[in-house]
Amino acid sequence: xxxxxxxxxxxxxxxxxxxxxxxxxxxxxxxxxxxxxxxxxxxxxxxxxxxxxxxxxxxxxxxxxxxxxxxxxxxxxxxxxxxxxxxxxxxxxxxxxxxxxxxxxxxxxxxxxxxxxxxxxxxxxxxxxxxxxxxxxxxxxxxxxxxxxxxxxxxxxxxxxxxxxxxxxxxxxxxxxxxxxxxxxxxxxxxxxxxxxxxxxxxxxxxxxxxxxxxxxxxxxxxxxxxxxxxxxxxxxxxxxxxxxxxxxxxxxxxxxxxxxxxxxxxxxxxxxxxxxxxxxxxxxxxxxxxxxxx
Amino acid sequence: xxxxxxxxxxxxxxxxxxxxxxxxxxxxxxxxxxxxxxxxxxxxxxxxxxxxxxxxxxxxxxxxxxxxxxxxxxxxxxxxxxxxxxxxxxxxxxxxxxxxxxxxxxxxxxxxxxxxxxxxxxxxxxxxxxxxxxxxxxxxxxxxxxxxxxxxxxxxxxxxxxxxxxxxxxxxxxxxxxxxxxxxxxxxxxxxxxxxxxxxxxxxxxxxxxxxxxxxxxxxxxxxxxxxxxxxxxxxxxxxxxxxxxxxxxxxxxxxxxxxxxxxxxxxxxxxxxxxxxxxxxxxxxxx
Amino acid sequence: xxxxxxxxxxxxxxxxxxxxxxxxxxxxxxxxxxxxxxxxxxxxxxxxxxxxxxxxxxxxxxxxxxxxxxxxxxxxxxxxxxxxxxxxxxxxxxxxxxxxxxxxxxxxxxxxxxxxxxxxxxxxxxxxxxxxxxxxxxxxxxxxxxxxxxxxxxxxxxxxxxxxxxxxxxxxxxxxxxxxxxxxxxxxxxxxxxxxxxxxxxxxxxxxxxxxxxxxxxxxxxxxxxxxxxxxxxxxxxxxxxxx
Numbered sequence: 001x002x003x004x005x006x007x008x009x010x011x012x013x014x015x016x017x018x019x020x021x022x023x024x025x026x027x028x029x030x031x032x033x034x035x036x037x038x039x040x041x042x043x044x045x046x047x048x049x050x051x052x053x054x055x056x057x058x059x060x061x062x063x064x065x066x067x068x069x070x071x072x073x074x075x076x077x078x079x080x081x082x083x084x085x086x087x088x089x090x091x092x093x094x095x096x097x098x099x100x101x102x103x104x105x106x107x108x109x110x111x112x113x114x115x116x117x118x119x120x121x122x123x124x125x126x127x128x129x130x131x132x133x134x135x136x137x138x139x140x141x142x143x144x145x146x147x148x149x150x151x152x153x154x155x156x157x158x159x160x161x162x163x164x165x166x167x168x169x170x171x172x173x174x175x176x177x178x179x180x181x182x183x184x185x186x187x188x189x190x191x192x193x194x195x196x197x198x199x200x201x202x203x204x205x206x207x208x209x210x211x212x213x214x215x216x217x218x219x220x221x222x223x224x225x226x227x228x229x230x231x232x233x234x235x236x237x238x239x240x241x242x243x244x245x246x247x248x249x250x251x252x253x254x255x256x257x258x259x260x261x262x263x264x265x266x267x268x269x270x271x272x273x274x275x276x277x278x279x280x281x282x283x284x285x286x287x288x289x290x291x292x293x294x295x
Numbered sequence: 296x297x298x299x300x301x302x303x304x305x306x307x308x309x310x311x312x313x314x315x316x317x318x319x320x321x322x323x324x325x326x327x328x329x330x331x332x333x334x335x336x337x338x339x340x341x342x343x344x345x346x347x348x349x350x351x352x353x354x355x356x357x358x359x360x361x362x363x364x365x366x367x368x369x370x371x372x373x374x375x376x377x378x379x380x381x382x383x384x385x386x387x388x389x390x391x392x393x394x395x396x397x398x399x400x401x402x403x404x405x406x407x408x409x410x411x412x413x414x415x416x417x418x419x420x421x422x423x424x425x426x427x428x429x430x431x432x433x434x435x436x437x438x439x440x441x442x443x444x445x446x447x448x449x450x451x452x453x454x455x456x457x458x459x460x461x462x463x464x465x466x467x468x469x470x471x472x473x474x475x476x477x478x479x480x481x482x483x484x485x486x487x488x489x490x491x492x493x494x495x496x497x498x499x500x501x502x503x504x505x506x507x508x509x510x511x512x513x514x515x516x517x518x519x520x521x522x523x524x525x526x527x528x529x530x531x532x533x534x535x536x537x538x539x540x541x542x543x544x545x546x547x548x549x550x551x552x553x554x555x556x557x558x559x560x561x562x563x564x565x566x567x568x569x570x571x572x573x574x575x576x577x578x579x580x581x582x583x
Numbered sequence: 584x585x586x587x588x589x590x591x592x593x594x595x596x597x598x599x600x601x602x603x604x605x606x607x608x609x610x611x612x613x614x615x616x617x618x619x620x621x622x623x624x625x626x627x628x629x630x631x632x633x634x635x636x637x638x639x640x641x642x643x644x645x646x647x648x649x650x651x652x653x654x655x656x657x658x659x660x661x662x663x664x665x666x667x668x669x670x671x672x673x674x675x676x677x678x679x680x681x682x683x684x685x686x687x688x689x690x691x692x693x694x695x696x697x698x699x700x701x702x703x704x705x706x707x708x709x710x711x712x713x714x715x716x717x718x719x720x721x722x723x724x725x726x727x728x729x730x731x732x733x734x735x736x737x738x739x740x741x742x743x744x745x746x747x748x749x750x751x752x753x754x755x756x757x758x759x760x761x762x763x764x765x766x767x768x769x770x771x772x773x774x775x776x777x778x779x780x781x782x783x784x785x786x787x788x789x790x791x792x793x794x795x796x797x798x799x800x801x802x803x804x805x806x807x808x809x810x811x812x813x814x815x816x817x818x819x820x821x822x823x824x825x826x827x
Contacts, residue, residue: 075545086527252411255404264395
């Protein structure tokens with residue numbers, strides 16, 4: 001990075017540190033901060049969508065759909081997320097490839113499962129084996145997002161399901177009295193009002209999501225924890241210009257600070273959002289705001 | 296090997312990595328009691344029974360960590376919640392920081408730190424030597440972690456204790472410790488219980504991280520996840536052991552909900568039928 | 584701001600069609616087992632296997648790409664087709680041979696060794712650390728010692744420095760640089776233990792074309808001495824030089 005870094009063995013402590021922290025390998029850990037933030041930014045709406053679908057399914061008047069929704073919520077919530085992380089990515093990958101295989105290679109006669117291998121026709125491979133590395137990485141990242149969305153979607157479904165039931169029944173009845181259909185009442189009355197009831201649960205869920213990101217390396221994404229372990233481990237001079245002892249504790253300290261800042265900032269932002277959403281709502285919080293405004 | 300033999304060989308494998316015979320005399324008769332498990336884990340010809348038994352054996356650790364730290368964490372959480380609400384900054388500030396650090400960082404990283412800290416403490420004083428083992432060290436980390444989360448739940452409950460209750464206590468001339476023990480604390484528990492149930496579920500789930508980060512497994516004695524990944528590694532097939540693990544945890548979650556439901560009814564038994572809150576973990580506002 | 588690009592690219596990858604360009608052979612490795620494979624300061628896969636793999640690909644006229652994968656899931660990801668070859672200091676064992684096919688060994692049958700922080704370390708019945716899911720861990724589990732398992736080889740070595748384990752049991756060549764550069768803090772104890780049948784590249788079962796290409800080059804490199812030269816450069820020291 002810097003010009004004076006050509007012979008790190010000769011540098012004084014400060015310059016050595018500057019060079020050490022800017023090796024190309026170190027850039028990877030800085031990039032992985034971005035990976036974590038992007039994952040959060042993409043997963044949150046995806047999980048919310050899954051959650052909305054799950055909550056609607058659980059509320060459905062068609063019994064099998066309702067069972068499906070409830071089973072999804074119960075099963076995913078009853079199992080430690082790490083158990084899913086351990087096999088979901090491979091399962092999803094095989095699932096997508098299987099579907100593509102069925103679509104693209106109808107004439108394929110060889111079995112897909114043979115000798116313990118999972119072999120689809122070359123055209124169905126995901127990504128294609130000729131694809132450049134960055135496509136593979138994006139695909140891996142996408143699988144991680146889907147896995148997170150499925151798991152946290154169940155938690156979100158639980159929160160939204162509760163929030164939908166928390167909207168006072170009288171509101172729905174009023175809507176019906178105005179001649180709205182069930183669907184209209186859902187869209188115009190229930191959904192806009194449920195957010196204020198859902199927000200505390202969703203904020204909490206966001207915090208859990210943030211704190212689950214160190215498990216990203218289980219999903220094959222080289223994340224912060226992966227690089228902290230790799231960079232922090234003791235290095236001998238034979239394989240690097242920057243030999244050092246076991247520095248993992250410093251790297252993990254940096255991670256700790258990163259997560260503390262991230263959760264603290266989220267907390268403040270979510271508190272503000274709550275104030276915004278409470279405005280004009282028929283809750284004690286909304287009432288308090290109204291009184292404060294009059295006074 | 297029949298399945299019954301597998302159970303005899305491996306049901307206690309997560310605790311014992313050897314067989315012991317215990318000879319003793321009782322009422323003039325000699326008894327010999329054999330306890331323990333096979334030293335070697337299955338290494339070839341894996342069957343479903345082995346996976347179910349060994350992963351089940353690993354659940355002993357998950358339950359051990361869960362029960363121990365939930366119990367101990369409950370006490371500390373009550374203290375921290377009270378300290379957090381105190382007007383004395385010497386009590387309030389440390390409680391705030393304690394909650395912030397343990398709720399604001401991933402447990403995964405807390406385990407790493409716990410292990411490093413105990414290693415450092417061990418070099419400072421040999422009394423800390425046992426803490427680098429999972430059985431004690433990881434339990435301490437989990438204990439502090441769940442105490443922080445529970446304290447936050449209890450604090451929320453303390454804030455929402457109906458004014459009438461405390462006013463009634465004052466009217467009866469209760470103050471200090473009796474007021475806390477007989478009025479504030481039971482009401483706090485009653486209000487916090489649904490959220491606390493959720494915390495308990497999450498805590499049991501978190502115990503799977505013990506052998507996964509930081510703390511090493513000794514003599515292949517590990518928790519359910521440890522054995523599940525052992526089989527996934529040996530059979531090269533993750534689709535059998537992890538669903539077994541998931542099944543065990545769904546069962547455990549249902550048991551926790553059941554037990555906490557019983558306790559919830561007890562906490563609410565003085566209320567008129569209509570006002571009893573059924574333990575519904577619905578609004579999910581109290582997720583971890 | 585990066586999100587839409589990624590989403591679009593991912594969508595593109597999901598629906599991508601079209602003829603296959605020249606096939607890229609993807610080589611999976613761990614990147615944490617110097618000198619076999621490690622990540623250098625430039626963030627690239629480096630080491631003996633990187634050099635060998637690149638040489639094989641060049642001679643066989645293949646386009647190769649290196650992929651890093653966690654050790655624990657390195658075989659399932661091969662069998663489900665996420666890469667085509669594993670070159671990750673993987674020892675040939677019967678267990679593994681049931682799910683993958685190995686090329687000819689490119690490293691002679693290896694020795695594993697104990698390293699400790701004192702000459703009189705009790706490696707026979709004391710606590711010995713090893714990496715989870717390795718042949719070394721399996722060996723210690725059967726020996727009289729108490730096995731202490733760590734997720735990666737580095738943590739296993741660190742356990743000896745921390746006094747958590749009496750000795751670490753790992754691949755001899757992995758330990759050599761660590762012992763030599765430790766200024767006497769680490770030393771080999773006991774005899775070397777020959778386990779495993781050499782190190783080779785692993786392929787999906789039935790992927791005989793690719794395996795044939797690798798075998799042919801490995802054989803040629805053994806014959807013309809270039810493999811031995813490479814081994815000497817990466818692993819040679821005064822006491823021993825691995826060679827075919």
